[in-house]
Amino acid sequence: MTTSKTAESSAATPLLDLQALVVAVRRRRRLWCSMALLGLLAGAAMAILLPPPPTAVTKVLVAHQEDQPNDTGTLIRTDAALLGTSRIAGEALRSLKSPVKPEDFMRDYRGTGLTNNLLQIDVTGDSEVEAVARAKALADAFVADHVRRMREAAKAESKALLDQRDRVRKELAEVNKAIGGRSPGSDPEASASTESLFARRAELNSRIADFDQRAAEARTGTPRIIAGTQIVDAPRVVRQSLPKAAATNAAIGLVLGLALGLAVAAVGTVVADRPILRREIAANLGASVIAELPRRSGRLWQRRRIRAARTRLTASLARTVRGSEETVSLLELGCARSTSVIALDLGRALAADGPVAIVDGLPGQQLAGHRPKPGDPTVVGGEHAAAVSHQERRFGVGSVAPGTAWTDLQYLGTRTVLVVRAGHGSAAWLHTVARQLADQSIQVIGVVLIDPDPRDRTDGTLWDGLHIALRGHGERPARRHGMDQLRTERPPMWAARVPDSDQEAR
Numbered sequence: 001m002t003t004s005k006t007a008e009s010s011a012a013t014p015l016l017d018l019q020a021l022v023v024a025v026r027r028r029r030r031l032w033c034s035m036a037l038l039g040l041l042a043g044a045a046m047a048i049l050l051p052p053p054p055t056a057v058t059k060v061l062v063a064h065q066e067d068q069p070n071d072t073g074t075l076i077r078t079d080a081a082l083l084g085t086s087r088i089a090g091e092a093l094r095s096l097k098s099p100v101k102p103e104d105f106m107r108d109y110r111g112t113g114l115t116n117n118l119l120q121i122d123v124t125g126d127s128e129v130e131a132v133a134r135a136k137a138l139a140d141a142f143v144a145d146h147v148r149r150m151r152e153a154a155k156a157e158s159k160a161l162l163d164q165r166d167r168v169r170k171e172l173a174e175v176n177k178a179i180g181g182r183s184p185g186s187d188p189e190a191s192a193s194t195e196s197l198f199a200r201r202a203e204l205n206s207r208i209a210d211f212d213q214r215a216a217e218a219r220t221g222t223p224r225i226i227a228g229t230q231i232v233d234a235p236r237v238v239r240q241s242l243p244k245a246a247a248t249n250a251a252i253g254l255v256l257g258l259a260l261g262l263a264v265a266a267v268g269t270v271v272a273d274r275p276i277l278r279r280e281i282a283a284n285l286g287a288s289v290i291a292e293l294p295r296r297s298g299r300l301w302q303r304r305r306i307r308a309a310r311t312r313l314t315a316s317l318a319r320t321v322r323g324s325e326e327t328v329s330l331l332e333l334g335c336a337r338s339t340s341v342i343a344l345d346l347g348r349a350l351a352a353d354g355p356v357a358i359v360d361g362l363p364g365q366q367l368a369g370h371r372p373k374p375g376d377p378t379v380v381g382g383e384h385a386a387a388v389s390h391q392e393r394r395f396g397v398g399s400v401a402p403g404t405a406w407t408d409l410q411y412l413g414t415r416t417v418l419v420v421r422a423g424h425g426s427a428a429w430l431h432t433v434a435r436q437l438a439d440q441s442i443q444v445i446g447v448v449l450i451d452p453d454p455r456d457r458t459d460g461t462l463w464d465g466l467h468i469a470l471r472g473h474g475e476r477p478a479r480r481h482g483m484d485q486l487r488t489e490r491p492p493m494w495a496a497r498v499p500d501s502d503q504e505a506r
Contacts, residue, residue, distance in 0.1 A: 016270070019277070019458075020269075020275075020276060020277055020280065021266060021269055021270070023276050023277060023453050023455070023456065024265070024269035024274070024276055024423065025262060025265045025266055025269060026453075026455075027276065027423060027453060028265040028268070028269070031261055031264065031265050032258060032261025032262050032264070032265050033261070034261070035257040035258070035260055035261030035264070036254050036257040036258035036261055037254075037257070038257055039253035039254050039255075039256050039257020039258070039260070040250045040251075040253050040254040040257065041250075041253070042253050042257075043246075043249035043250040043251070043252055043253025043254065044246045044247075044249060044250040044253070046249055046253075047242065047245040047246040047248070047249040047250070048242070048246060051240065051242070051245070052124075052240055052245065053124040053125065053126070053131075054124065054125055054126070054127055054128045054130075054131045054237065055122060055123065055124050055125075055131055055237070055238040055240070056122075056123050056124075056125070056128070056131035056132045056134065056135040056235050056236060056237050056238065057120060057121065057122050057123075057135065057233075057235070057236060057238050058120070058121050058123075058135045058136070058138075058139045058231060058233055058234065058235040058236070059114070059118060059119065059120050059121070059231070059232050059233035060118075060119045060120075060121065060139050060142060060143060060229070060230070060231050060232065061117055061118060061119075061228065061229065061230055061231075061232045062075075062076065062079050062117050062118070062119050062146060062228075062229050063117065063224070063225045063227075063228030063229050064117070064225070065150060065153065065154075065225060067116070067117070071116050073113055073115075073116055075116065076113035076115070076116055076117065076118070076119060077113055079111070079113070079119055079142075079146070080110075080111035080112060080113050080119060081111075082142075082145070083109075083111035083119070083121065083138070083142055084106055084109075084110070084111065085106075086102040086103065086106065087145070088138070088141050088142055088145055089102035089105045089106050089138075090102045091141035091144070091145065092105070092134070092137040092138045092140075092141040093105055093137075095137045095140065095141065096133060096134065096137050105134075108123060108124045108125070108134070109121060109122060109123040109124070109134065109135075109138060110122055118232075119142075121135055121138055121139055121142070122238075123135040123138060123235075128237045131237065132235045132236070132237060133235075135235035136234075136235045139231045139235065140231075143229055143230065143231065146229050147225075147226050147229060150222060150225045150226065150229075151222055151226070154218050154219060154222040154225075157215075157218045158215045158218040158219050161211045161214050161215040161218065162211065162215050164211050165207075165208050165211035165212060165215070168204050168207050168208050168211065169204075169208060171204055172201060172204040172205065172208065175197055175200050175201045175204060176201065178197055179194065179197050179198065179201065272426060273426050273427050273428070274423045274424065274425065274426050274427070275422075275423070275425075275426075275427055275430065276422045276423045276453055276456070277453070277456050277458045278449065278452070278456055278458045278459065278460025279458040279459055279460060280427070280458075281420060281422065281430065281447060281449065281460065282447065282460040282461065282462055283462075284427050284430035284431055284434070285418060285420070285430050285433065285434050285444065285447055286434045286444065286462070287418065287434075287444040287445070287446055287447050287462065288446055288447065288460060288461045288462050289446065289447045289448075289449050289460030289461070290316070290417075290445075290446030290447065290448065291309070291312070291313040291316065291446075291448045291449070292309070292448070292449045292450075292452045293306070293309060293310060293313065293338065293342075293448065293449075293450055294306055294450075294451060294452075295335070295338065295421065295450055295451035310342075310345065313342065313448065314342070314345045314346055314349050315349065317330075317342070317346050317349075317417065318346060318349040318350055320417075320445060321346070321350060321393070321395055322350070322353070324415060326413070326414045326415050327394065327395060327396065327412070327413035327414060327415070328395045328396075328413050328415045328416065328417065328445070329359075329361075329395060329396035329397065329398060329409070329412040329413030329415070329416045329417070329442075330342060330343055330346075330395070330396070330397045330398070330416070330417050330419055331397075331398050331399065331400045331409065331412075331416050331417070331418050331419065332362070332397075332398070332399050332400070332401075332418075332419045332420075333399070333400050333401060333418065333419070333420045333421065333424060333425050333433065334401070334420065334421035334424030334425060334450075335419055335420070335421040335424070335450040335451070336362050336363070336364055336366050336399065337366055338419065338421075338450050339362070339366075339397060339419045340362065340366035340367045340370070340397065342419060342448070343358055343367065343395075343397045344358075344367075344370070344376065344377070346395070347376065347377030347395075348375055348376060348377065350377070350393055350395075351375055351376075351377055353393070354391075354392070354393060355377075355378070355391075355392045355393070356377040356378070356392065356393050356394065356395075357377060357378045357379075357380055357392050357393070357394040358377050358378065358379045358380070358394070358395065358396070358397055359380060359381075359394060359395070359396040359397065359411075359412055360379050360380065360381055360397055361396055361397060361398030361399065361408065361409075361412050362397055362398065362399055363399055363401070363403075367379050367397060378392075395412075395413060396411070396412025396413045397412070398412045400418070400433045400436075400437075402429065404436075406436045406439070406440055407440065409437070409440055409442060410440050410441075410442065413442070414441065414442055414443065415442070415443045415445055416437065416442050416443070416444055416445065417444075417445050417446055417447070417448060418433070418444055418446075418447045418448070419447075419448045419450060420447055420448070420449060420450065421449075421450040421451050422449055422450065422451050422452050422453065423451075447460070
């Protein structure tokens, strides 16, 4: 049964493949590790080259008239904000006889509320002595300003209470005058009015006594506030530890550099759109991944496995070349060095059957510049390919990198194995390679993936065969040793039917 896989695959493709993004970011670990190391070194260098200025600290206990047990710190935050005003800064500078402007001085200190009634003042200066003097002047100026404000508030409250008492006294005098002007009589209405005046006089006397008491309390509370507002921790110099500062700045720089490196790697991966996973490369090229090889020789305990994989690949390619009646080529994308090594190994394997010639179509000197060894195949340039004897087996090696002369690839071979480095070409360029090879009627046998991700668990096999392959693949047969076999789907075979009559048979 044949179904349309293209629509299903496009519908199932996510907008952002997180697996591919994680793999791409992990492969660019050199970038973000370098940026993290750079941030670490920059933070440590900043702590050494730009040490913090001398700092002095002092603590002030602040008493408030409106102190409440459930206060959330509003009053102490107000005090910290008042500390950063030009009035207090100017008072401190006048006591220091300093020509610095208050606006400039306010940038050199800050106030922090530690508790509801404890204020910490941090001041910087050009020297330790200057920092301590500035802290002392600021603390004294703040305490004096706070005491003055509390006294003025208490004085204003007491004056308001005494003014109200005086108004009540005037009213009391009028009531007493009304009572004194009444003559004793037996009139019930006059008696009731006199009783109300006496009640009013008693109420006014009570209010006068209350105003006197509140005014006295307002005046009495001010000394408590004045005595409670004081410097509890004398100004002292804050000792700076250079190793601690360097370690702190280095840690901050490390975290910032790592975050920036990861962000740059992720954004670059999304923008570049360079396939890394097997399934992406196979889907974009329209050919299955038949082998994988690392880009480098690897660690000591991995070299045996790498040599075994290279031997299997060489044997597989040798069987393909021997069994093909058409010329086979190796076309590289981003891995010319690895492709030249594979070509030489393949040539040595084929040299056991007879003379072998490699048609070098690589843009560099990877093949032409190598030192020949006994048993190595003959390497000829593309311009001398016609001089190779027909009795001599040959295969071509070329490139499909940008700038390739596509019409020349047919002379290297009509069947090819693409040697692609993972993450080198963009998805658009892989599509271009597949389309150009199809236009030149060059059949892609498979893809050899160089430098794959070791944690890639995706499948690089196209199970649909050539039904969804790019144009040109299904138009020509794939010849095998001794026979021709079409790679396209075989048409259905219908069962034979016995005719009912001679006329039907005719």
